[in-house]
Amino acid sequence: MSNEAPNATSPSAATVSLANARRVADVPARLFGSFVEHLGRCVYGGIYEPDHPTADADGFRQDVLDLVKELGVTCVRYPGGNFVSNYNWEDGTGPRDQRPVRRDLAWHTTETNQMGIDDFYRWSQKSGTEIMLAVNMGTRGLKAALDELEYVNGTAGTELADRRVKNGIEEPMDVKMWCIGNEMDGHWQVGHMSPDEYAAAVDRVAHAMKLAEPALELVACGSSSAHMPTFGEWERKVLTKAYHDVDFVSAHAYYHDHGYRTHDTIEMQDFLASAEDMNYFINTVADEADAAKAINHGSKDIAISFDEWGVWYQGRWNEQETAWAKSKNGLHHGAWPTAPHQLEDIYSAADAVVEGSLMITLLKHCDRVRSASRAQLVNVIAPIMAEPNGGAAWKQTIFYPFAEAAHYAHGDVFAPVVESPTVTTKSYGDVAAIDAVVTWDAATRSGLLLAVNRDLDAAHDVTVSLAGLPGADGAIAVTHAQVLHDDDPYRTNTADEPNAVTPADLAVSTAADGTLTFTLPAVAWTAVRFTA
Numbered sequence: 386m387s388n389e390a391p392n393a394t395s396p397s398a399a400t401v402s403l404a405n406a407r408r409v410a411d412v413p414a415r416l417f418g419s420f421v422e423h424l425g426r427c428v429y430g431g432i433y434e435p436d437h438p439t440a441d442a443d444g445f446r447q448d449v450l451d452l453v454k455e456l457g458v459t460c461v462r463y464p465g466g467n468f469v470s471n472y473n474w475e476d477g478t479g480p481r482d483q484r485p486v487r488r489d490l491a492w493h494t495t496e497t498n499q500m501g502i503d504d505f506y507r508w509s510q511k512s513g514t515e516i517m518l519a520v521n522m523g524t525r526g527l528k529a530a531l532d533e534l535e536y537v538n539g540t541a542g543t544e545l546a547d548r549r550v551k552n553g554i555e556e557p558m559d560v561k562m563w564c565i566g567n568e569m570d571g572h573w574q575v576g577h578m579s580p581d582e583y584a585a586a587v588d589r590v591a592h593a594m595k596l597a598e599p600a601l602e603l604v605a606c607g608s609s610s611a612h613m614p615t616f617g618e619w620e621r622k623v624l625t626k627a628y629h630d631v632d633f634v635s636a637h638a639y640y641h642d643h644g645y646r647t648h649d650t651i652e653m654q655d656f657l658a659s660a661e662d663m664n665y666f667i668n669t670v671a672d673e674a675d676a677a678k679a680i681n682h683g684s685k686d687i688a689i690s691f692d693e694w695g696v697w698y699q700g701r702w703n704e705q706e707t708a709w710a711k712s713k714n715g716l717h718h719g720a721w722p723t724a725p726h727q728l729e730d731i732y733s734a735a736d737a738v739v740e741g742s743l744m745i746t747l748l749k750h751c752d753r754v755r756s757a758s759r760a761q762l763v764n765v766i767a768p769i770m771a772e773p774n775g776g777a778a779w780k781q782t783i784f785y786p787f788a789e790a791a792h793y794a795h796g797d798v799f800a801p802v803v804e805s806p807t808v809t810t811k812s813y814g815d816v817a818a819i820d821a822v823v824t825w826d827a828a829t830r831s832g833l834l835l836a837v838n839r840d841l842d843a844a845h846d847v848t849v850s851l852a853g854l855p856g857a858d859g860a861i862a863v864t865h866a867q868v869l870h871d872d873d874p875y876r877t878n879t880a881d882e883p884n885a886v887t888p889a890d891l892a893v894s895t896a897a898d899g900t901l902t903f904t905l906p907a908v909a910w911t912a913v914r915f916t917a
Contacts, residue, residue: 396844396904399805399819401836403853409749409798412824415562415756416747417791418517419458420693421505422466424492424765425727428500430773431763432508438775445508448778452769453512453762456784457791460515462564462692462758463505467491469567470523470575474533477501479552488721490575493709495723502537503549506558516558517604517692517758520590522566522583523576527590530565534597562602562756564692565590568609568637570619580619584626591630604633604690604756611638611666620670624677624687632685633756636670637693638663639766640739645698648875650841654810657839657908659739660746660820661813663694667746671753689750692758694743696736696783697766702728728765732781734886734908735874741786741910742837745822748790749800759787772880779883785869786835789912793833796826799854808840818845819905827856831864834913838905841874845905849913852899857917861899864916866891870909888912 421427432453435444464472471490476498478484484498502518509516518537520530532545538557539546546557568574569583578586583606591603605623608616624634640659644652667689674687705727709717740759747757763769768784771777805819821836832854838845851861867888878885891911893903905911 396846397806398846398848399803401819401821401847401849402802403799403823403851404802406799406801406823406853409800410752411797412748412794413751413755415460415515416751416754417457417787418460418462418692418756418758419762420462420466420758420760421464421762422765423464423468423472423489423496423500424466424761425729426724426764426771426773427761427767429497429724431765431771433500433504434771434773443504443507445511446771446778449763449769449771450512452778452780453514456768456788458512458514458762459791460517460562460756460758461509461762462517462519465491465519465567467567467574469519469521472521473525474502474521474529478503478536478548492727493717493721494725495721497723503552503554506554515562516560517562517564517756518560519564519567522569522586522590523574526586527593530590531593531597534563534594538598561600562604563594564604564606564635565631566606569606570613570615571609580615580622584623587623587631588627591627595630602632603630604635604692605631607634607636607670609637611662611669617669617673620673621676624674625680628677628681628683628687631687633688633690634670634674636666636689636691638666638691639693639695639697639699641696641698641700642735645875651811653735653874654808654841655812657735657739657742657841658808658810658813658816660742661816663743663746664750667691667750667754686753688755689753690756691747691754692756693760694747694757695759695766696730696732696739697728697760698730701730729770730766731877731879732783733875733877734782734869734871737782737786737869737886738837738839738908738910740783741835741869742820742839744786744790745820745835745837748794748798748822748824748835751798770880776880779880780878782869782878782886785888786910786912790833790835793912793914794824794835795831796824796828799823799825806840806843806845818843819847821849823851823854825854825857830857831914831916832857834901834915836905836911838907838909840907843907847903847905849901850899851901851915851917854917857899859917860897861895861901862916863893863895863901863913865914866893866903866911868905868909868911870906874908
């Protein structure tokens with residue numbers, strides 16, 4: 386492996402200036418959320434594996450818990466995802482030997498229900514993460530949502546709250562954030578709906594849940610991607626109807642290199658610019674939310690919960706699904722697998738750079754994106770992999786950009802003025818090679834610069850002027866600087882080589898006027914911590 390810059394004899398220059406930077410908002414803690422779904426080995430063999438040597442008395446893998454804490458996750462969305470639209474929340478409560486075994490229609494697997502809300506609450510207490518809970522709007526709806534709310538948050542003295550107490554959780558779980566369904570615009574979703582149907586349904590459910598607990602923060606389903614046929618229309622109709630009782634609208638976006646099999650450079654350059662699509666997605670949803678506010682003569686802004694985002698090579702899954710549907714003439718009478726290996730993408734250096742770029746975009750829009758969940762957490766399109774049968778847990782390449790932001794992005798976000806060479810892409814035209822964001826905590830006088838070079842071919846010299854940060858008087862001192870890059874952008878970490886691609890030290894020059902200079906190699910992510 387090499388973390389050295391490629392042999393570029395004359396890198397072109399880019400500037401990042403805070404002189405006229407726009408303060409975006411404070412850094413929301415929930416921006417560093419993740420997602421645990423009953424899918425593949427995310428739960429079983431991921432966070433829960435009672436026979437593993439590191440498992441505690443509750444069956445949770447301690448090696449995975451340690452990595453979750455190192456990743457810095459703040460809030461975890463559970464239990465889905467597509468899974469939730471055919472899920473009975475009651476199945477995962479009570480004694481494990483009395484829980485029913487059911488078929489999961491989302492991923493065509495057998496669900497043992499050995500993990501449920503009681504167990505996940507205990508796991509969240511140990512991991513130090515907030516729970517974002519999703520309710521089933523596919524096969525169920527209003528009554529089930531209210532029952533689950535009473536079970537989870539109710540004070541002892543009612544039937545459902547007393548059932549929770551009997552199951553060993555005496556105090557209310559105090560889950561504040563609830564997703565009203567999942568991707569209900571998608572034809573793949575059990576019980577999917579039209580915009581008008583879902584608007585009416587979420588309006589009823591959100592209103593009733595807030596009658597029970599007015600302080601809940603409720604998330605309406607938004608579009609499953611910016612390329613859905615009802616994108617925009619969906620948000621407009623849903624948010625106009627349910628404006629008064631919902632607080633967030635969800636956004637989901639996954640990206641991958643469409644030329645990964647052939648190493649097509651045009652497709653790779655397109656992939657490196659994926660944040661352009663996320664930027665368009667966020668701006669469009671924010672505009673529709675503001676339109677709903679105006680129509681309702683409202684005073685609140687509906688925030689965005691970008692509660693599924695990341696790199697996912699969906700083509701591989703679609704091929705498996707097509708083969709499954711065609712097998713046995715579509716009649717599947719045999720046993721469906723339990724916790725099979727599904728969606729276990731192994732991520733490259735380039736994938737990590739893209740995820741770092743997406744995090745920069747989320748931070749630059751954190752005035753509207755007040756919650757986000759990188760999907761998912763363990764084994765399934767995940768930064769953490771956990772080997773079965775007593776094996777070790779290890780970090781994927783994408784672990785590092787997320788962890789750096791989660792631990793060190795504090796205070797306020799500033800969107801700097803970036804002047805950069807451009808790269809030409811198939812989907813987005815000419816885009817800036819360099820993108821960057823800065824966070825600054827005036828109380829501790831510490832900051833973080835995150836930047837990416839999205840150029841597939843060239844290194845770029847970067848000059849950063851931090852003099853415009855409020856209260857950052859005097860010299861800037863760099864406390865830590867790292868770069869993630871590999872000469873082979875397709876190189877991955879594996880169970881056998883878990884440290885093949887890791888961040889390396891970045892050489893940064895500082896000047897008395899608050900200027901930093903460094904060189905970013907092609908396809909690279911960097912983080913620079915500093916004080917003033």
